[in-house]
Amino acid sequence: MPDPFVLGVVPGVTPDRWVRVWRERMPDVPLAVVPVDDVTAALTGGVTMVFARLPIDGDGLHVIPLWEETPVVVAAKDHPVKLFEAVTEADLAAEELYPGWDEAVLDIVAAGHGIARMPQSVFRATGRRDVVARPITDAAPTRIGLVWSRDAGGPLVDEFIGVVRGRTANSSRGAPPEPPAAAPERPPRPSRPRPERSAKKRPRRR
Structure with a gap:
């Protein structure tokens, strides 16, 4: 059995819906959810990605802002x-x-x-x-984001990002977009001979 994909969550975050989708799509890769207080320490200690409160202090991290909290x-x-x-x-x-x-x-x-x-x-x-x-109606909201180390990329990380963003199982994250179909060329219109205009002299004013 492969190593589990370890997902950290800060207090108040409930990742149940994403865990459920992951287990449906990736039944061969177990997903473990662990509570996290120190996000940076967690990411250097075996946790792959974290649902964290922003902003996060730390270099070398990828951050996807998600939702705000009241x-x-x-x-x-x-x-x-x-x-x-x-x-x-x-x-x-x-x-x-x-x-x-x-x-x-x-x-x-x-x-x-x-x-x-x-x-x-x-x-x-x-x-x-x-x-x-x-x-508190006029207080600034907090925001939850998905955070992971720049050194922790890979297909499993990409897959979980797709789960959180709502991509379907059949969508391909890395596939280039198909080029648009070219518009059919129109045949050139046959040129029509223009009727010759007879030169008319304007009457002179007297």
Whole structure:
């Protein structure tokens, strides 16, 4: 059996649909999904490609930007943000912000000591019911991209890029486009003799 294609994912990313397509198209190449915190370290430690949050610091990497994530504020269930469908940066200016989005931070927030910010997908992945989340309408979104090393190219990498981009199994990534069909040439029109114009003298003015 060949070595597995190792796909890394940062917190909040669920690659199930692409994994399913891969396993249908490439049943002989196992695909392993592993959680990733340090993208650069993962790519030098056996991970082939990573769904990562951009931007990524590091030279020698290929990056394909994919989708944006909505930022949310997370607070205790009895926090005033619960009364709103969404908030703005100005609404949160006086709040105590705890950086990060690990379980320890969420425990502090759930106890009523400040707020946290994170991508909406990360919050949903936590499954926490002791806190609430609301979108921040004027905050810059985060973006997920597909990242891999420039030294890790090959047919399997190309195949996974095709899976993510929605190419069909029968499409050929490297095939040159077919030249357009040449338009049929029209036969030259037969020239018609032009009638001779009789020279007429204009009457002189008197």
